[in-house]
Amino acid sequence: MSLSAASNVPALDQVPVALKPTLHAGLVAELAERHRRRAPYDLGDHPLLERxxxxxxSARTYPRRLPLALARAQGVYVEDVEGRVFIDCLAGAGTLALGHNHPAVIEVMERTLRSGLPLHGLDFTTPVKDRFMQDVLGVLPADFARHARIQFCGPTGADAVEAALKLAKIATGRGTVLAFHGAYHGMTQGALTLMGNLGPKVALGHSLHGVQFLPYPYAYRCPFGLGGDAGAAASLAYIENLLSDPESGVPKPAAIIIEAVQGEGGVIPAPPTWLKGLRGLATRYDIPLILDEVQSGFGRTGRMFAFEHAGIEPDVVVLSKALGGGLPLSVVVYHERLDAWRPGAHAGTFRGNQLAMAAGSATLAVLRAERLDAAAAELGARLMQQLAALGERFACIGDVRGRGLMVGVELVDAAAVPNALGARPAHPELAARVQHECLRRGLIVERGGRHGSVMRFLPPLVITAAQLDEAARIFGQALAAACA
Known part of the structure; x- marks a missing residue:
């Protein structure tokens, strides 16, 4: 008997859309009830946190702002070791599209573990990997997928960014890369050079050469002092001039890398017309356009991918986070004309994570079956409406923005004099207080953006309207407490 027949490996490509729903619903209901009964929590230390x-x-980050030792999680809820229950609007920095321990993901992982499939596969193919590749291509725009190649990378999005840069440089024979103010593409050495935030770079003393930064269309704090459509048009004009001017000082680049919605930079969506214009410039000057969809991909912004809001296609797209169903996995998908690298030009020991591929296929099946991209669009509009209403009550809310369930609230110094566009200075101290007050009331939100003054909402896409309303209500209470 063959191994495949003995272990039922082929059956793994039949991904369940929902299994064990009763158990899952019961745990969610239990945690929800305990969350409703909460009082403001005392966020004292625990021995686990002390150890x-x-x-x-010292490089650890989240526990400094969110001092939690987690014990259990289900859906949108997490419980810490002291029995406190929180609504999780961080969700693994956007990784957990289906929330914690979704039954379809758990079921396929259990089945994979029992199958005898080698979990460490390098880049050998398996039925699970073959299914996964088809599933990934199946959610990308059809014209792009028809001519696409997939490179499996190391476990993180940063590794996929590194691969995308290498791919573009090898294919074009050029070295310069154009990136944007406010960008975040990872923390490895190459990816770090693309980052807008200077903080992580300062300790290195220098960064790699060959990156030219460009102005990103940020309506609230327009780098041209124009705002709106005029600011976006000025950005495109600046980029076109840089590419066309023989004395710009910038060599023709190997690639332009962009986030259609900047995440860590403060939840800043690029206007669709601007993205179309950038796509046009990249085509005209024969420059591969890399879309970093690590955080914004797989339904997060109300479309399967954020670049689809502009009706464009990338030359290269970088995917991770939700891709692996909560497990480490990243890929680069790119047009076949760029497939110029030699065998071994990019590799990684853990690029064959079979468990993550199985979990990823299950996640994609649920996303498609339950139309969670459409749900994210509807719920995101609902959340932004509630946050905008809070902006009418609290002058410290300078801007509410986002796409789908990728939403940011920029907190400002309400007592400061606004600039010509009406923007006031960032208020990171207030943002820290608001985050703390949210946590005390059972809501996990993260901070980002300029000076850490943007409150970021990245809830699981399975969040219900009632759960989202509760998160918005708690956020309003936290604002009131922090501003008192």
Whole structure:
């Protein structure tokens, strides 16, 4: 008997859309009820947190702002070791599209583990990997997918960004890359050079050469002092001049890399007309356009991919986070004309994560079957409407923006004099207080953007309207407490 027949490996490509729903619903209901009964929490220390401080690297981040030791999670809820329950609007920085421990994902992972499939596969193919490749191509725009190639990378989005840069440089024979103010593409050395935030770069003393930064259309804090459509048009004019001017000082680039919605930079959506214009410039000057969809991909923004809001197609798209169903996995998908690298030009020991591929296929099946991209569009509009209403009550809310369930609230110094466009200075201290007050009331939100003054909502796409309303209500209470 063959191994495949003995272990039923081929059956793994039959991904369940929803399994064990009763158990899942019961746990969610239990956590929801306990969350409703909560009082504001005392966020004192726990021995686990103390040992983390003593032993873990000083580079740790989230526990400094969100001092939690987690014990259990289901759906949109997490429970810590002291029994406190929180609505999770961080969701693994957008990784957990289906929330925590979704039954379809857990079922396919269990089935994969029992199958005898080699979990460590390098870049050998398997039925699970073959199914996964088809599933990924199946959610990309059809014209792009028809001519696409997939490169499996290391576990993180940063590794896929590194691969995309290498791909473009090899294919074009050029070295310069154009990136944008406010960009975030990862923390490895190459990806770090593309980052707008100077903080992580300062300690290095220098960064790699060959990156030219460009103005991103940020309506609230327009780099041209224009705002709106005029600011976006000025950005495109600036980029076109840089590419066409023989004395711009910038060599013809190997690639332009862009986030259609900047995440860590402060949840800043690029206007669709601007993205179309950028796509046109990249085509005209024969420059591969790389779309970083690590955080914004797979339904997060109300479309399967954020670039679809502009009706464009990339030459290269970088995918991770939700791609692996909560497990580490990243890929680069690109047009076949760029497939010029030699065998081994980019590799990685853990590029064959079979468990993540199985979990990823299950996630994509649920996303498509339940139309969670459409749900994200509807719920995101609902959340932004409620946050905008809070902006009428609290002058410290400078801007509410986002796409789908990728939403940001920029907090400002309400007592400061606004600039010519009406924007006031960022207020990071207030943002820190609001985050703390949210946590005390059972809501996990993260901060980002300029000076860490943007409150970021990245809830699981399976969040219900009632759960989202509760998150918005708590956020309003936290604002009131922080501003008192």
């Amino acid at each position: 983390q401080r003593q032993r873990e690297s």
